[in-house]
Amino acid sequence: MEQELLQQFEYETERWIFRAGLQQYSEARQVAQLCPRFAPDDEDEQVDDELRSCYNCQYRRWMMTSFECLMLKNTVLLNN
Amino acid sequence: MKNWLICIDDTDDIGTKGTGEIAEEIALLLAQTSGGKASFVTRHQLFVHPDIPYTSHNSAMCFALQSPLSQAEIHRLAVAHLVAESAPKADPGIAILDVDSDYDVHALIDFGLSAKREVITKEAAYQLAEQLQIQLTEHGGTGQGVIGALAGLGLRLMGSDGRVKGQIKLGQLEEVSLELTVAEILEQTGLDAVISTDKTRLAADEKVQLKGKVKAVYLEHQFVLLVAKDGELWRNAGKQALQDY
Numbered sequence: 334m335e336q337e338l339l340q341q342f343e344y345e346t347e348r349w350i351f352r353a354g355l356q357q358y359s360e361a362r363q364v365a366q367l368c369p370r371f372a373p374d375d376e377d378e379q380v381d382d383e384l385r386s387c388y389n390c391q392y393r394r395w396m397m398t399s400f401e402c403l404m405l406k407n408t409v410l411l412n413n
Numbered sequence: 414m415k416n417w418l419i420c421i422d423d424t425d426d427i428g429t430k431g432t433g434e435i436a437e438e439i440a441l442l443l444a445q446t447s448g449g450k451a452s453f454v455t456r457h458q459l460f461v462h463p464d465i466p467y468t469s470h471n472s473a474m475c476f477a478l479q480s481p482l483s484q485a486e487i488h489r490l491a492v493a494h495l496v497a498e499s500a501p502k503a504d505p506g507i508a509i510l511d512v513d514s515d516y517d518v519h520a521l522i523d524f525g526l527s528a529k530r531e532v533i534t535k536e537a538a539y540q541l542a543e544q545l546q547i548q549l550t551e552h553g554g555t556g557q558g559v560i561g562a563l564a565g566l567g568l569r570l571m572g573s574d575g576r577v578k579g580q581i582k583l584g585q586l587e588e589v590s591l592e593l594t595v596a597e598i599l600e601q602t603g604l605d606a607v608i609s610t611d612k613t614r615l616a617a618d619e620k621v622q623l624k625g626k627v628k629a630v631y632l633e634h635q636f637v638l639l640v641a642k643d644g645e646l647w648r649n650a651g652k653q654a655l656q657d658y
Contacts, residue, residue, distance in 0.1 A: 395469065
């Protein structure tokens with residue numbers, strides 16, 4: 334996994350949490366560009382006008398102040 | 414014809430058909446079967462919390478139905494489709510409300526609002542459903558979907574919550590604006606009103622520039638196209654602006 338991508342997430346209690354938090358569209362779009370597994374969620378669940386954004390990805394699991402990336406959780410676990 | 418409100422939740426998993434699509438299919442099935450009429454489907458955001466299991470978003474999908482079918486027939490048809498289309502790992506639930514019955518609407522709305530800000534148990538959902546005589550059933554997995562299904566009814570009844578499922582396609586392109594009057598938009602979409610993000614209701618002859626993905630929201634008990642001012646022009650609101658709904 335790209336180090337640059339991983340750096341955008343905080344690993345805590347077995348979860349990869351997006352450091353930038355909510356409504357940081359520019360960062361979410363940049364990170365999605367780095368991600369080889371980006372997969373758009375159902376259109377009704379997308380919240381960013383730019384399609385390729387972590388905020389629109391089906392692997393993001395919303396939290397109160399950010400989101401957890403389930404793709405990283407699965408991928409990193411598999412690689413380890 | 415009787416009036417019903419139907420809501421489903423927790424039907425999907427990563428990579429499977431979304432709950433909104435299943436709700437839309439059930440709405441169409443019930444309307445076609447009975448010669449009835451189904452409304453747009455609305456999506457209602459619920460609380461996101463580590464203690465609540467959800468796929469990626471935790472939202473419930475609700476629609477109104479006018480139909481001569483009995484409650485038992487509606488439930489049988491809806492559940493058959495729900496079970497057939499839900500993901501194997503899902504925890505689906507469905508709630509059916511006879512809108513013309515004598516129920517405590519405020520209790521139901523309060524439940525919906527609570528589900529947006531706190532963790533609620535299945536037991537609490539079943540207790541309220543029994544009290545209000547709402548049919549609430551689970552169909553696989555943990556059945557946790559009954560909480561969102563009941564909450565979705567309350568939020569829809571509140572009248573100012575939720576985005577309308579799907580996009581409005583009037584021929585607008587991704588990069589090129591299409592100009593229509595409010596009257597034309599309402600006529601071509603079946604929406605009820607065009608309202609600005611600061612809650613100003615646009616007049617029928619006002620012009621709106623539509624571009625890209627156009628979505629509606631449920632506001633003031635109406636299906637509404639939300640617009641925002643861009644200089645002197647009205648434009649359809651972007652997804653960021655719709656996030657509050």
